[in-house]
Amino acid sequence: MSELPNSLEDAIAQAGAATQAALADGQTRLQVDLLFPELKLMPLAEMFLPFLTEYGDKLKVFFADAGAAGLARRDWADVEFKIEDIGTGMGSSPESKIQPEDEIFLFLCPTSVEVKQLEKLCATIDNRPIVILNPRLEDSGVVGIGYAARQIRDRFLSTIESSYYLRPIFDEGAVIRSYPGLWEIWQEKGGNYEKIAELPKRPSGDEIDMILASQTKPATSGEAKPASQSNVFRSLQRFIRALRN
Numbered sequence: 001m002s003e004l005p006n007s008l009e010d011a012i013a014q015a016g017a018a019t020q021a022a023l024a025d026g027q028t029r030l031q032v033d034l035l036f037p038e039l040k041l042m043p044l045a046e047m048f049l050p051f052l053t054e055y056g057d058k059l060k061v062f063f064a065d066a067g068a069a070g071l072a073r074r075d076w077a078d079v080e081f082k083i084e085d086i087g088t089g090m091g092s093s094p095e096s097k098i099q100p101e102d103e104i105f106l107f108l109c110p111t112s113v114e115v116k117q118l119e120k121l122c123a124t125i126d127n128r129p130i131v132i133l134n135p136r137l138e139d140s141g142v143v144g145i146g147y148a149a150r151q152i153r154d155r156f157l158s159t160i161e162s163s164y165y166l167r168p169i170f171d172e173g174a175v176i177r178s179y180p181g182l183w184e185i186w187q188e189k190g191g192n193y194e195k196i197a198e199l200p201k202r203p204s205g206d207e208i209d210m211i212l213a214s215q216t217k218p219a220t221s222g223e224a225k226p227a228s229q230s231n232v233f234r235s236l237q238r239f240i241r242a243l244r245n
Contacts, residue, residue: 004174004186004193005166008039009047015164016051018179019131022163023104025180028129029122031160035167041068041109041134042075048133049081049106056080058103062121064110086114086121094120104129111136115153122156132160162202172212175203185211 005011015032022030034044045061052059059081063069069085076083084097086107098105098121105125110118115137122130137153165177173187173196185197185208197203197211 004176008034008036011166012044012047014178015166016048019163020051022161022179023129027161027163027179028127029132029160030130030163030179031132031135031165032163033165033167034134035165039134042072044134045108052104052106052131053081055104057082058101060084060098060102060105062086062097062105062107062110064108064114068108086110086117094124097121098124102128105131107132107135109134109136112138112153115156119152119156122159131163165202169208169212175208177202187212187215189215 003014005014011034015034019030019032032048049061057080061072061081061083063072063083063085066085066087069083072083082102087094087097094117102125105121105128107118107130110132137157161179162177163179165175165183167175169175171188173185173193175183175185177183182198182200183202184195185199185203186193187196196215199207203211
């Protein structure tokens with residue numbers, strides 16, 4: 001059973017522990033989703049990376065583009081792990097980016113634009129473990145993805161195991177999954193959060209709406225809730241605002 005986190009730090013600690021558990025079980029293609037729209041890449045990566053730094057220089061971290069990778073090399077000059085870009089340009093060879101001594105790979109926020117190259121890289125990586133942090137592979141708003149790329153995306157996504165997923169449904173609840181547990185839907189009721197469903201697979205948006213709608217929420221008087229009944233995600237929102245500034 002999962003527990004809803006009380007802060008962004010708690011959520012990342014849960015994500016790290018779940019990912020380590022999945023790796024220990026032999027899972028080799030993992031995805032971590034912390035779905036807060038204002039959460040920036042670099043602070044998130046810096047908070048998650050300690051869960052993988054035991055691999056030292058055997059860890060390779062991939063950014064979506066060469067510019068982001070270059071900035072990371074400048075800002076993280078003293079790290080042990082290696083930094084690379086996915087590389088979607090002409091002549092960018094997956095084989096040149098994957099070395100025999102690399103043991104584990106972290107991909108940071110790849111989008112549907114990079115999915116073809118990402119699949120090629122993972123084919124070269126073969127059975128070595130990968131972790132994909134906050135991808136946007138299913139973002140329909142990404143420009144430049146056609147039918148063929150959508151087919152590649154869907155094929156690639158079918159090979160990925162979710163080690164951690166947290167999506168707040170603000171003012172209503174949250175969807176959470178922490179490996180090896182089930183997918184859970186929590187709902188706010190009278191200032192408290194209750195788990196209302198457990199599912200073997202990730203629920204669609206329509207399924208979430210139906211489950212939430214099936215619950216009878218207590219009537220409210222319209223008065224403001226006392227501070228003790230504040231949204232469990234309020235501290236998460238404070239962290240996100242701090243990261244944005």
